[in-house]
Amino acid sequence: MKPDALGFFYPEVDKEKCVDCGLCEKVCAFNDHYDTSFNFDKPLAYATRHKDMNEVETSRSGAAFIAISDYILEQGGVVYGAGYKDHFRVVHKRAVTKAERDEFKGSKYVQSDMNTVFRQIKKDLRDGLIVLFSGTPCQTSGLNSYVGKRLRTNLFLIDIVCHGVPGxxxxxxxxxxxxxxxxxxxxxxxxxxxxxxxxxxxxxxxxxxxxxxx
Structure with missing residues (x-):
């Protein structure tokens, strides 16, 4: 992944190593044939707010992410969300405790650096862990494609209402x-x-x- 002039990351293909299998195009969520077999026929809509007002006040919305991630962690699972590295550079991180997870509270309106997170998530799923991932719709759909049907059972995805991310x-x-x-x-x-x-x-x-x- 290479940054452009604004810092947005894009894949750079090594033409000497590419075998033209077309898999990257096949699983892309921006294609018409993107796999939607796990979708509901009709969306189920709920309005939620955390019972603890401290959680609500320190979150950007109703703190639903905190309630859901608490449950995942209590089941021995892992949580991935956006945190900081270096000097407030937005990156995705892995958390196995509520204290680590708390860094993910509060939306961060910048494109996050995914680094090796997708590979880490696939390993966690292969190891039998329950995984919760929170990110933008592009990130969740990309992860959904990358993981594949066989490993999706223990993968829970939360995407945010996204209006686009600054560079x-x-x-x-x-x-x-x-x-x-x-x-x-x-x-x-x-x-x-x-x-x-x-x-x-x-x-x-x-x-x-x-x-x-x-």
Missing amino acids: PYLWRDYLAYLEKKQGSPICWVNFRDKQKFGWAAHYETFKFVKGGVK
């Missing part, structure tokens, strides 16, 4: 701009501060090492 380099440059303006490194990020602004507003909050909040 990772745009996010990187914006952080650098804020730090230069404030004269201090950023030490905490909240993409949509519900505790400060409530449900309706959509404001990012940043805290700085030398003090100050923006």
Whole structure:
């Protein structure tokens, strides 16, 4: 996977190693023949909110992800979601405890780096673990295709309502701009501060090492 000018990752095919099997095209979710055999004939719609208001206040929506992932972890399963690496670079990570999972709380409106997560998930499924994966619709459909029918029984997918994701380099440059303006490194990020602004507003909050909040 290679980044473009905005930091979006795209696959780069090594023509010398490619055998023209066509599998990458065959399983792509953007094709008309994408496998939808696991879909319901009609969607089942529910509205949910976590009973613990602290979970709701520290989540972006109703904290359904927390309730579902709690159940998966209590069954001895593993959870994958978006967290941070290095200096707030958004990446997908693996969690086996609720403390590790809590890093995934709160939407991160940047394309995440999947790295080797798909391979890790396939290994977990082959090892007999229950796996929960949360990501964008593109990511969940891609994982669904990659895993294949035989391993899907223990794979649970949660996708978010996605309006498109900003480029990772745009996010990187914006952080650098804020730090230069404030004269201090950023030490905490909240993409949509519900505790400060409530449900309706959509404001990012940043805290700085030398003090100050923006």
